Amino acid sequence: MHWHDYPDREMMHLRLADKIAGQLADYLRRDGRATLSVPGGTTPGPVFDILSGVDLDWAKVSVVLNDERWVPEDSPRSNTRLLRDRLFRGPAAAARLIPLYQPGAATPEDALAALEEGLAPHLPVSVLLLGMGADMHTASLFPGADRLGEALAANAPPILPMRADAAGEPRVTLTAPVLKAAINIHVLITGADKRAAIEKAASLSPDLAPIRVVLDQADVHWAE
Numbered sequence: 001m002h003w004h005d006y007p008d009r010e011m012m013h014l015r016l017a018d019k020i021a022g023q024l025a026d027y028l029r030r031d032g033r034a035t036l037s038v039p040g041g042t043t044p045g046p047v048f049d050i051l052s053g054v055d056l057d058w059a060k061v062s063v064v065l066n067d068e069r070w071v072p073e074d075s076p077r078s079n080t081r082l083l084r085d086r087l088f089r090g091p092a093a094a095a096r097l098i099p100l101y102q103p104g105a106a107t108p109e110d111a112l113a114a115l116e117e118g119l120a121p122h123l124p125v126s127v128l129l130l131g132m133g134a135d136m137h138t139a140s141l142f143p144g145a146d147r148l149g150e151a152l153a154a155n156a157p158p159i160l161p162m163r164a165d166a167a168g169e170p171r172v173t174l175t176a177p178v179l180k181a182a183i184n185i186h187v188l189i190t191g192a193d194k195r196a197a198i199e200k201a202a203s204l205s206p207d208l209a210p211i212r213v214v215l216d217q218a219d220v221h222w223a224e
């Protein structure tokens, strides 16, 4: 893990957005296309605000969430809604959103095959930005989740439905092989509790601390 401490959150958001944009640009130059995967939750919004205004060939960028909550897209709990509100604005509105949610499908299982088919051509992820909970979950890989073992397996499909007490609603999540195969990996965390959690995760197995699956390869960005 490569640790980056910042004097404050604003500095962290600016530097991280700049780093992500630079890595996407490199990838676009090399491959002509790029895939960016991002978290939902409360932490990444300011990074999205900055990224959305960056001058990049966004039309060649595919964006997929790390995970989605199975709620309608107008719900305040919807990560897709967060992306539409904070990332898909200005220049970044030209990017292509690869959905992890299907309106009208009652459960993730009803839509899984179609979502997986839509995602497959956009893998591997060129730049992966992850959040983390104080319980060491990342994406929707929660300790104790019903299908965590399957999602951690080396031969896991790219996405799986996931249910966990801490998750609230059912989720769809990228699985460990997709996270680990990402070319550039960043973890964005704030506060003393998450700092202590990620330090502890380094000595635990992925079933207890799912963030562990990317930790050896990740750049971790932290501010109080």
Ligand SMILES: O=C(O)[C@H](O)[C@@H](O)[C@H](O)[C@H](O)COP(=O)(O)O
Pocket: 039, 040, 041, 042, 043, 044, 066, 067, 068, 069, 079, 130, 131, 132, 133, 137, 138, 139, 140
């Ligand atoms: O949809 C989600 O909930 C996420 O993608 C999840 O993995 C998130 O990154 C962490 O729960 C941290 O969330 P906060 O940033 O809100 O603390």
